[in-house]
Amino acid sequence: MKRERVVIIGSGPAGFAAALYTARAQLNPVMIAGNTLGGQVSLTHEIENYPGFPEPISGHELVERFREQVERFGTRLVYDVVTSVDFSKGSPFTVNTTDQTYLADAVIVTIGANPRKLGVPGEDEYTGRGVSYCGTCDGFFFRGKDIVVVGGGDSAVEEAIFLTKFANSVNIIHRRESLRAGVALQARAKHNPKISYTWNSVIDRINGRPDGTVTSVIIRDVVSGTITEKPTDGVFIFIGHDPNSPVFGGQLATDDSGYVITDQLYRTNIDGVFAAGEIQDHIWRQVGTSVGQGTSAGMSAILWLQEREEELQDLNADPTPQVGD
Numbered sequence: 001m002k003r004e005r006v007v008i009i010g011s012g013p014a015g016f017a018a019a020l021y022t023a024r025a026q027l028n029p030v031m032i033a034g035n036t037l038g039g040q041v042s043l044t045h046e047i048e049n050y051p052g053f054p055e056p057i058s059g060h061e062l063v064e065r066f067r068e069q070v071e072r073f074g075t076r077l078v079y080d081v082v083t084s085v086d087f088s089k090g091s092p093f094t095v096n097t098t099d100q101t102y103l104a105d106a107v108i109v110t111i112g113a114n115p116r117k118l119g120v121p122g123e124d125e126y127t128g129r130g131v132s133y134c135g136t137c138d139g140f141f142f143r144g145k146d147i148v149v150v151g152g153g154d155s156a157v158e159e160a161i162f163l164t165k166f167a168n169s170v171n172i173i174h175r176r177e178s179l180r181a182g183v184a185l186q187a188r189a190k191h192n193p194k195i196s197y198t199w200n201s202v203i204d205r206i207n208g209r210p211d212g213t214v215t216s217v218i219i220r221d222v223v224s225g226t227i228t229e230k231p232t233d234g235v236f237i238f239i240g241h242d243p244n245s246p247v248f249g250g251q252l253a254t255d256d257s258g259y260v261i262t263d264q265l266y267r268t269n270i271d272g273v274f275a276a277g278e279i280q281d282h283i284w285r286q287v288g289t290s291v292g293q294g295t296s297a298g299m300s301a302i303l304w305l306q307e308r309e310e311e312l313q314d315l316n317a318d319p320t321p322q323v324g325d
Protein backbone atom coordinates (compact mmCIF):
# COMPACT_ATOMS: atom_id res chain seq x y z
CA MET A 1 0.00 0.00 0.00
CA LYS A 2 1.74 3.15 -1.24
CA ARG A 3 1.15 6.52 0.34
CA GLU A 4 0.01 9.18 -2.12
CA ARG A 5 -0.11 12.94 -1.71
CA VAL A 6 -3.44 13.35 -3.55
CA VAL A 7 -6.02 10.82 -4.69
CA ILE A 8 -8.78 12.12 -6.97
CA ILE A 9 -11.91 9.97 -7.08
CA GLY A 10 -13.75 10.35 -10.41
CA SER A 11 -12.72 11.47 -13.89
CA GLY A 12 -15.27 14.07 -14.96
CA PRO A 13 -14.39 17.69 -15.81
CA ALA A 14 -14.06 18.56 -12.09
CA GLY A 15 -11.64 15.67 -11.55
CA PHE A 16 -9.53 16.61 -14.57
CA ALA A 17 -9.31 20.24 -13.43
CA ALA A 18 -8.26 19.15 -9.92
CA ALA A 19 -5.73 16.77 -11.49
CA LEU A 20 -4.29 19.49 -13.70
CA TYR A 21 -3.68 21.88 -10.80
CA THR A 22 -2.37 19.30 -8.33
CA ALA A 23 -0.15 17.73 -11.02
CA ARG A 24 1.32 21.12 -11.96
CA ALA A 25 1.98 21.65 -8.23
CA GLN A 26 4.16 18.49 -8.46
CA LEU A 27 1.87 16.44 -6.23
CA ASN A 28 1.83 13.55 -8.73
CA PRO A 29 -1.90 12.82 -8.20
CA VAL A 30 -3.59 9.48 -8.74
CA MET A 31 -6.95 9.74 -10.50
CA ILE A 32 -9.25 6.76 -9.99
CA ALA A 33 -11.26 7.02 -13.19
CA GLY A 34 -14.22 4.70 -12.51
CA ASN A 35 -16.06 2.79 -15.23
CA THR A 36 -16.31 5.60 -17.78
CA LEU A 37 -13.42 7.99 -18.33
CA GLY A 38 -14.90 11.48 -18.36
CA GLY A 39 -18.15 10.44 -16.71
CA GLN A 40 -21.33 11.86 -18.20
CA VAL A 41 -19.58 14.37 -20.43
CA SER A 42 -17.94 11.61 -22.45
CA LEU A 43 -21.47 10.57 -23.51
CA THR A 44 -22.39 14.06 -24.67
CA HIS A 45 -22.76 14.42 -28.42
CA GLU A 46 -21.72 18.06 -28.83
CA ILE A 47 -20.58 20.72 -26.39
CA GLU A 48 -20.93 24.25 -27.64
CA ASN A 49 -21.01 26.21 -24.39
CA TYR A 50 -17.51 25.56 -23.06
CA PRO A 51 -15.34 28.66 -23.55
CA GLY A 52 -12.44 28.37 -25.97
CA PHE A 53 -14.21 26.14 -28.47
CA PRO A 54 -15.90 28.32 -31.10
CA GLU A 55 -16.91 25.16 -32.97
CA PRO A 56 -18.78 22.41 -31.06
CA ILE A 57 -16.58 19.66 -29.67
CA SER A 58 -17.75 16.11 -28.88
CA GLY A 59 -17.67 15.09 -25.22
CA HIS A 60 -15.42 12.18 -26.12
CA GLU A 61 -12.84 14.44 -27.78
CA LEU A 62 -12.91 16.95 -24.94
CA VAL A 63 -12.25 14.15 -22.44
CA GLU A 64 -9.35 12.90 -24.57
CA ARG A 65 -7.86 16.40 -24.49
CA PHE A 66 -8.37 16.61 -20.71
CA ARG A 67 -6.63 13.24 -20.33
CA GLU A 68 -3.68 14.18 -22.53
CA GLN A 69 -3.18 17.45 -20.66
CA VAL A 70 -3.26 15.98 -17.12
CA GLU A 71 -0.99 13.06 -18.06
CA ARG A 72 1.53 15.49 -19.55
CA PHE A 73 1.96 16.96 -16.05
CA GLY A 74 2.26 13.63 -14.27
CA THR A 75 -1.27 12.57 -13.29
CA ARG A 76 -1.52 8.78 -13.00
CA LEU A 77 -4.85 7.52 -14.32
CA VAL A 78 -6.11 4.28 -12.81
CA TYR A 79 -9.03 2.54 -14.51
CA ASP A 80 -10.61 1.18 -11.35
CA VAL A 81 -13.69 1.71 -9.18
CA VAL A 82 -13.70 2.93 -5.57
CA THR A 83 -15.56 0.44 -3.39
CA SER A 84 -15.20 2.06 0.06
CA VAL A 85 -13.23 4.69 1.99
CA ASP A 86 -12.14 5.22 5.57
CA PHE A 87 -11.99 8.89 6.47
CA SER A 88 -12.60 8.27 10.18
CA LYS A 89 -8.98 8.50 11.38
CA GLY A 90 -8.11 11.65 9.45
CA SER A 91 -5.19 12.03 7.03
CA PRO A 92 -3.77 9.79 5.60
CA PHE A 93 -7.12 8.50 4.35
CA THR A 94 -7.81 4.98 3.10
CA VAL A 95 -9.37 4.58 -0.35
CA ASN A 96 -10.25 1.02 -1.39
CA THR A 97 -10.79 0.12 -5.04
CA THR A 98 -11.66 -3.18 -6.69
CA ASP A 99 -7.94 -3.92 -7.18
CA GLN A 100 -6.03 -1.93 -4.57
CA THR A 101 -5.92 0.15 -1.39
CA TYR A 102 -4.53 3.68 -1.44
CA LEU A 103 -3.33 5.81 1.47
CA ALA A 104 -3.85 9.47 0.60
CA ASP A 105 -2.75 12.63 2.42
CA ALA A 106 -5.57 14.51 0.69
CA VAL A 107 -8.61 13.27 -1.25
CA ILE A 108 -10.58 15.17 -3.88
CA VAL A 109 -14.02 13.68 -4.52
CA THR A 110 -15.36 14.33 -8.03
CA ILE A 111 -17.45 11.21 -8.46
CA GLY A 112 -20.51 12.88 -10.01
CA ALA A 113 -24.09 11.64 -10.22
CA ASN A 114 -26.06 8.96 -12.07
CA PRO A 115 -29.27 9.25 -14.09
CA ARG A 116 -32.40 8.71 -12.00
CA LYS A 117 -34.71 5.83 -12.85
CA LEU A 118 -38.50 5.85 -13.15
CA GLY A 119 -38.80 2.68 -11.09
CA VAL A 120 -41.64 1.19 -13.19
CA PRO A 121 -42.14 -2.39 -14.43
CA GLY A 122 -40.28 -3.02 -17.68
CA GLU A 123 -37.65 -0.30 -17.12
CA ASP A 124 -34.78 -2.56 -16.05
CA GLU A 125 -35.91 -5.36 -18.35
CA TYR A 126 -35.66 -3.24 -21.51
CA THR A 127 -32.72 -1.01 -20.55
CA GLY A 128 -30.07 -1.19 -23.25
CA ARG A 129 -32.50 -2.08 -26.05
CA GLY A 130 -35.63 0.02 -25.87
CA VAL A 131 -35.02 2.03 -22.69
CA SER A 132 -32.16 4.52 -22.55
CA TYR A 133 -30.77 7.35 -20.41
CA CYS A 134 -28.47 8.73 -23.10
CA GLY A 135 -29.60 10.12 -26.44
CA THR A 136 -26.03 10.51 -27.67
CA CYS A 137 -25.27 6.87 -27.01
CA ASP A 138 -28.46 5.30 -28.31
CA GLY A 139 -30.22 7.80 -30.60
CA PHE A 140 -28.63 6.27 -33.68
CA PHE A 141 -30.49 2.99 -33.04
CA PHE A 142 -33.84 4.76 -33.35
CA ARG A 143 -33.56 6.05 -36.91
CA GLY A 144 -37.03 6.47 -38.38
CA LYS A 145 -38.69 5.24 -35.14
CA ASP A 146 -41.33 6.77 -32.89
CA ILE A 147 -40.03 7.35 -29.39
CA VAL A 148 -40.99 8.99 -26.10
CA VAL A 149 -38.89 11.16 -23.81
CA VAL A 150 -39.75 11.41 -20.11
CA GLY A 151 -39.09 14.62 -18.13
CA GLY A 152 -39.58 18.35 -18.41
CA GLY A 153 -36.16 19.79 -17.51
CA ASP A 154 -33.30 21.06 -19.69
CA SER A 155 -31.94 17.55 -20.20
CA ALA A 156 -35.25 16.14 -21.43
CA VAL A 157 -35.89 18.97 -23.88
CA GLU A 158 -32.28 19.18 -25.09
CA GLU A 159 -32.15 15.43 -25.65
CA ALA A 160 -35.58 15.42 -27.31
CA ILE A 161 -34.31 18.00 -29.82
CA PHE A 162 -31.15 15.95 -30.40
CA LEU A 163 -33.17 12.74 -30.86
CA THR A 164 -35.19 14.31 -33.69
CA LYS A 165 -32.02 13.92 -35.80
CA PHE A 166 -32.77 10.20 -35.82
CA ALA A 167 -36.35 9.54 -34.79
CA ASN A 168 -39.47 9.99 -36.88
CA SER A 169 -41.29 11.49 -33.89
CA VAL A 170 -40.50 12.38 -30.28
CA ASN A 171 -43.27 12.68 -27.72
CA ILE A 172 -42.29 14.37 -24.46
CA ILE A 173 -44.23 12.91 -21.53
CA HIS A 174 -44.20 15.28 -18.57
CA ARG A 175 -45.90 14.93 -15.22
CA ARG A 176 -47.01 18.59 -15.15
CA GLU A 177 -48.48 20.94 -17.76
CA SER A 178 -45.48 23.25 -18.04
CA LEU A 179 -41.81 22.55 -18.65
CA ARG A 180 -39.02 23.27 -16.21
CA ALA A 181 -36.55 23.73 -19.10
CA GLY A 182 -35.15 27.17 -19.96
CA VAL A 183 -37.07 29.40 -22.38
CA ALA A 184 -34.48 29.19 -25.18
CA LEU A 185 -34.64 25.39 -25.22
CA GLN A 186 -38.43 25.44 -25.00
CA ALA A 187 -38.58 27.75 -28.02
CA ARG A 188 -36.31 25.47 -30.04
CA ALA A 189 -38.45 22.46 -29.16
CA LYS A 190 -41.65 24.34 -30.00
CA HIS A 191 -40.41 25.04 -33.52
CA ASN A 192 -39.41 21.43 -34.09
CA PRO A 193 -42.20 19.69 -36.04
CA LYS A 194 -41.14 16.23 -34.83
CA ILE A 195 -41.74 17.07 -31.15
CA SER A 196 -45.14 16.71 -29.45
CA TYR A 197 -46.20 16.63 -25.79
CA THR A 198 -48.25 14.52 -23.41
CA TRP A 199 -48.91 16.74 -20.38
CA ASN A 200 -49.84 15.83 -16.79
CA SER A 201 -48.85 12.25 -17.41
CA VAL A 202 -46.55 9.56 -16.07
CA ILE A 203 -45.49 6.16 -17.33
CA ASP A 204 -46.80 3.28 -15.22
CA ARG A 205 -45.32 0.42 -17.25
CA ILE A 206 -43.06 -0.23 -20.24
CA ASN A 207 -44.09 -3.13 -22.50
CA GLY A 208 -41.94 -5.00 -24.98
CA ARG A 209 -41.04 -8.21 -26.72
CA PRO A 210 -38.87 -11.03 -25.38
CA ASP A 211 -36.02 -9.84 -27.64
CA GLY A 212 -35.78 -6.66 -25.55
CA THR A 213 -37.41 -4.20 -27.95
CA VAL A 214 -40.08 -1.87 -26.58
CA THR A 215 -43.57 -1.88 -28.07
CA SER A 216 -45.62 0.49 -25.89
CA VAL A 217 -45.93 2.42 -22.64
CA ILE A 218 -48.87 2.55 -20.25
CA ILE A 219 -49.53 6.21 -19.49
CA ARG A 220 -51.56 7.55 -16.57
CA ASP A 221 -53.05 11.05 -16.69
CA VAL A 222 -52.34 12.32 -13.16
CA VAL A 223 -55.28 14.77 -13.29
CA SER A 224 -58.07 12.59 -14.69
CA GLY A 225 -56.61 9.21 -13.74
CA THR A 226 -57.21 7.96 -17.31
CA ILE A 227 -54.97 5.10 -18.37
CA THR A 228 -53.93 4.77 -22.03
CA GLU A 229 -51.55 2.56 -23.95
CA LYS A 230 -49.22 4.42 -26.31
CA PRO A 231 -47.32 2.43 -28.94
CA THR A 232 -43.61 3.42 -29.03
CA ASP A 233 -40.27 2.00 -30.15
CA GLY A 234 -38.17 3.53 -27.41
CA VAL A 235 -38.25 5.27 -24.03
CA PHE A 236 -35.61 7.90 -23.18
CA ILE A 237 -35.65 8.90 -19.51
CA PHE A 238 -34.23 12.27 -18.34
CA ILE A 239 -35.67 12.94 -14.88
CA GLY A 240 -32.60 14.14 -13.01
CA HIS A 241 -29.67 12.50 -11.29
CA ASP A 242 -28.68 10.89 -8.01
CA PRO A 243 -25.26 11.78 -6.58
CA ASN A 244 -22.79 8.90 -6.16
CA SER A 245 -22.32 9.55 -2.45
CA PRO A 246 -23.40 6.16 -0.95
CA VAL A 247 -19.84 4.83 -1.48
CA PHE A 248 -18.69 7.19 1.30
CA GLY A 249 -20.85 5.33 3.79
CA GLY A 250 -22.19 8.44 5.50
CA GLN A 251 -18.71 9.76 6.34
CA LEU A 252 -19.17 12.89 4.22
CA ALA A 253 -21.92 15.31 5.23
CA THR A 254 -24.61 15.53 2.53
CA ASP A 255 -27.89 17.31 2.01
CA ASP A 256 -31.19 15.39 2.01
CA SER A 257 -30.72 14.43 -1.67
CA GLY A 258 -27.23 13.00 -1.04
CA TYR A 259 -25.19 15.88 -2.51
CA VAL A 260 -21.94 16.41 -0.58
CA ILE A 261 -21.90 19.66 1.36
CA THR A 262 -18.81 21.86 0.97
CA ASP A 263 -17.83 25.38 1.95
CA GLN A 264 -16.69 28.03 -0.55
CA LEU A 265 -13.23 26.44 -0.68
CA TYR A 266 -14.77 23.06 -1.58
CA ARG A 267 -13.78 21.61 1.80
CA THR A 268 -16.05 18.86 3.13
CA ASN A 269 -16.73 18.14 6.81
CA ILE A 270 -13.54 16.02 6.85
CA ASP A 271 -10.31 18.05 7.09
CA GLY A 272 -8.25 17.15 4.00
CA VAL A 273 -11.16 15.84 1.90
CA PHE A 274 -12.48 18.14 -0.82
CA ALA A 275 -15.44 17.70 -3.21
CA ALA A 276 -16.29 19.31 -6.54
CA GLY A 277 -18.52 18.92 -9.60
CA GLU A 278 -21.86 17.17 -9.73
CA ILE A 279 -21.32 15.29 -6.48
CA GLN A 280 -21.80 18.64 -4.70
CA ASP A 281 -23.50 20.86 -7.31
CA HIS A 282 -27.07 19.94 -8.17
CA ILE A 283 -27.83 23.32 -9.73
CA TRP A 284 -25.51 24.21 -12.62
CA ARG A 285 -24.08 20.86 -13.76
CA GLN A 286 -22.16 22.37 -16.67
CA VAL A 287 -18.71 21.42 -17.93
CA GLY A 288 -17.62 25.00 -17.27
CA THR A 289 -18.91 25.10 -13.69
CA SER A 290 -17.47 21.66 -12.91
CA VAL A 291 -14.07 22.72 -14.25
CA GLY A 292 -14.20 25.85 -12.08
CA GLN A 293 -15.18 23.87 -8.99
CA GLY A 294 -12.51 21.23 -9.64
CA THR A 295 -9.90 23.96 -10.07
CA SER A 296 -10.90 25.50 -6.73
CA ALA A 297 -10.90 22.12 -4.97
CA GLY A 298 -7.46 21.34 -6.42
CA MET A 299 -6.06 24.69 -5.28
CA SER A 300 -7.60 24.23 -1.82
CA ALA A 301 -5.97 20.80 -1.55
CA ILE A 302 -2.59 22.24 -2.60
CA LEU A 303 -2.86 24.97 0.03
CA TRP A 304 -4.04 22.53 2.69
CA LEU A 305 -1.11 20.16 2.08
CA GLN A 306 1.35 23.07 2.05
CA GLU A 307 0.09 24.50 5.35
CA ARG A 308 0.08 21.06 6.95
CA GLU A 309 3.65 20.39 5.88
CA GLU A 310 4.79 23.79 7.20
CA GLU A 311 3.10 23.02 10.52
CA LEU A 312 4.83 19.62 10.71
CA GLN A 313 8.20 21.18 9.83
CA ASP A 314 7.74 23.84 12.54
CA LEU A 315 6.90 21.15 15.07
CA ASN A 316 10.02 19.14 14.16
CA ALA A 317 12.32 22.18 14.08
CA ASP A 318 11.05 23.83 17.22
CA PRO A 319 9.41 21.34 19.55
CA THR A 320 7.00 22.84 22.04
CA PRO A 321 8.84 23.27 25.37
CA GLN A 322 7.73 20.65 27.87
CA VAL A 323 7.24 21.26 31.57
CA GLY A 324 10.65 20.91 33.21
CA ASP A 325 12.62 21.83 30.03
Ligand code: NAP
Nearest residue numbers: 151152153154155156158175176180238239240283284285
Ligand atom coordinates in the same frame (compact mmCIF):
# COMPACT_ATOMS: atom_id res chain seq x y z
P1 NAP B 1 -34.11 18.61 -13.57
O1 NAP B 1 -33.95 20.03 -13.92
O2 NAP B 1 -34.13 18.20 -12.16
O3 NAP B 1 -35.46 18.12 -14.26
C1 NAP B 1 -35.95 16.84 -14.03
C2 NAP B 1 -37.29 16.72 -14.72
O4 NAP B 1 -37.78 15.40 -14.55
C3 NAP B 1 -38.33 17.67 -14.15
O5 NAP B 1 -39.10 18.21 -15.18
C4 NAP B 1 -39.14 16.78 -13.22
O6 NAP B 1 -40.49 17.16 -13.15
C5 NAP B 1 -39.06 15.44 -13.92
N1 NAP B 1 -39.11 14.31 -12.99
C6 NAP B 1 -38.38 14.12 -11.86
N2 NAP B 1 -38.68 12.94 -11.29
C7 NAP B 1 -39.65 12.37 -12.06
C8 NAP B 1 -40.37 11.17 -11.99
N3 NAP B 1 -40.16 10.27 -11.02
N4 NAP B 1 -41.27 10.92 -12.96
C9 NAP B 1 -41.50 11.79 -13.96
N5 NAP B 1 -40.84 12.97 -14.08
C10 NAP B 1 -39.92 13.25 -13.14
O7 NAP B 1 -32.98 17.68 -14.25
P2 NAP B 1 -32.20 17.89 -15.62
O8 NAP B 1 -33.10 18.23 -16.72
O9 NAP B 1 -31.35 16.67 -15.72
O10 NAP B 1 -31.27 19.15 -15.34
C11 NAP B 1 -30.41 19.15 -14.19
C12 NAP B 1 -29.61 20.44 -14.16
O11 NAP B 1 -28.73 20.48 -15.30
C13 NAP B 1 -30.48 21.67 -14.26
O12 NAP B 1 -29.95 22.68 -13.44
C14 NAP B 1 -30.38 22.06 -15.71
O13 NAP B 1 -30.59 23.45 -15.91
C15 NAP B 1 -28.96 21.65 -16.06
N6 NAP B 1 -28.84 21.35 -17.49
C16 NAP B 1 -28.54 22.39 -18.32
C17 NAP B 1 -28.44 22.17 -19.68
C18 NAP B 1 -28.10 23.33 -20.57
O14 NAP B 1 -27.95 24.43 -20.05
N7 NAP B 1 -27.95 23.16 -21.86
C19 NAP B 1 -28.67 20.90 -20.23
C20 NAP B 1 -29.00 19.87 -19.37
C21 NAP B 1 -29.09 20.11 -17.99
P3 NAP B 1 -40.94 18.53 -12.44
O15 NAP B 1 -40.62 19.62 -13.42
O16 NAP B 1 -42.37 18.35 -12.20
O17 NAP B 1 -40.13 18.62 -11.19
